[in-house]
Ligand SMILES: *[C@@H]1O[C@H](CO)[C@@H](O)[C@H](O)[C@H]1NC(C)=O
Ligand SMILES: *[C@@H]1O[C@H](CO)[C@@H](O)[C@H](O)[C@H]1NC(C)=O
Ligand SMILES: *[C@@H]1O[C@H](CO)[C@@H](O)[C@H](O)[C@H]1NC(C)=O
């Protein structure tokens with residue numbers, strides 16, 4: 001109980017207004033603008049696994065004396081259930097923060113979030129001296145703070161007390177630079193999310209300098225001010241463990257053609273969605289397994305990557321499906337919302353090897369063959385999302401607006417050549433003979449050929465086309 005009050009004291013919240021509300025089902029406690037009178041309600045939070053302190057101005061407590069803890073308080077802090085602490089809508093003097101965080105070094109808090117907070121002033125973090133914070137995840141969202149640049153001295157103790165940190169995110173916080181010292185301090189960091197900031201091409205090389213973020217696996221630079229593909233490549237090339245890079249929502253062009261660059265060879269997942277691309281930029285990381293190029297303005301795609309498992313091309317301007325011959329490991333191909341009228345027949349055996357094909361939202365030409373390829377994929381359970389509602393015919397006129405599923409078509413019934421062509425690839429002579437024979441039959445006895453089909457209209461439409 002004394003410890004709880006102390007925790008509160010440390011947070012400098014005892015004179016705000018409000019109270020704490022504990023939600024037992026969620027094990028979540030929200031403390032909203034606590035007052036001296038309502039401060040006791042924080043006791044409810046002792047059983048919570050997540051506590052949020054919301055609203056208030058801590059500036060007046062910047063010089064608040066915080067004494068050292070006695071042994072019983074330290075024991076109490078160590079026995080708390082709290083694993084996650086969220087601070088939101090707060091004005092925090094950085095000096096106070098450094099001192100308060102010291103208390104958390106005695107707890108088992110693993111995750112700390114600062115949402116819509118303003119840090120004012122500067123702190124040297126010397127108050128953390130000798131203590132390590134056990135947290136593995138630290139998030140800042142929509143925060144403002146004194147400029148980080150030129151604070152090497154201030155930041156150097158970081159590595160000592162954040163040595164265990166694995167995940168850091170600083171999002172929507174107008175971040176324009178990240179000093180080399182930060183990356184060198186955060187040696188254990190696995191994941192860094194810097195989305196929705198103001199990072200530019202030339203911010204990257206200093207941030208990801210030699211010896212920085214040596215363990216980093218996942219990096220998100222989504223929604224920043226990056227413009228040059230090659231400059232970004234140069235900026236992250238020292239990240240020797242990087243597996244997942246997200247560059248989505250930047251306006252990228254190729255950049256200076258003279259500069260060549262090699263992406264980290266460890267890169268497996270590359271997100272270039274919504275990157276303003278009208279061509280696939282090169283070089284691509286050779287070991288990629290997932291390539292997301294969706295929501296660009298691509299007209300052609302020619303990708304050959306031996307290990308590629310997923311190629312995401314939805315929401316582009318592709319007039320035809322790309323060849324996937326150069327990607328033998330491919331399992332997922334998304335082509336939704338392009339300008340594709342039909343899937344190439346000669347790629348059907350390849351497409352059938354895939355587990356997940358998505359092609360909804362294309363202007364399908366539902367002549368027998370066009371429809372049949374997709375119906376075959378659907379029958380084989382390969383069409384994932386969007387089937388059948390998203391697959392609508394645009395042509396021929398008589399099927400406009402009809403669901404592709406409902407087009408009475410089967411390759412065999414309406415166009416023997418369509419099926420025979422791939423089969424006969426190696427048997428050209430036989431093929432000519434058979435096709436010639438069928439042509440003769442068809443010309444002589446059209447009604448007999450159509451009789452093979454279950455539905456007369458499939459035949460007649462095929463004949464007309
Ligand atoms: C606790 O949270 C659950 C899920 O959000 C909600 O349904 C419930 O009403 C909350 N209980 C209280 C006492 O606020
Ligand atoms: C960001 O934080 C400020 C306070 O620092 C707040 O006024 C604003 O509403 C927040 N914006 C969003 C989008 O949350
Ligand atoms: C980032 O880009 C946005 C929009 O393109 C622009 O308004 C802003 O000024 C840029 N910021 C920086 C730091 O360049």
Ligand SMILES: *[C@@H]1O[C@H](CO)[C@@H](O)[C@H](O)[C@H]1NC(C)=O
Pocket residue numbers: 222246248249271272273274290292
């Ligand atoms: C790529 O980023 C977009 C948004 O920026 C996201 O919706 C999508 O899921 C990401 N793709 C992958 C493969 O993670």
Ligand SMILES: *[C@@H]1O[C@H](CO)[C@@H](O)[C@H](O)[C@H]1NC(C)=O
Pocket residue numbers: 341365366367395396465
């Ligand atoms: C649809 O495909 C048929 C057969 O391949 C072709 O003759 C026709 O011109 C195509 N229609 C459109 C609108 O592309």
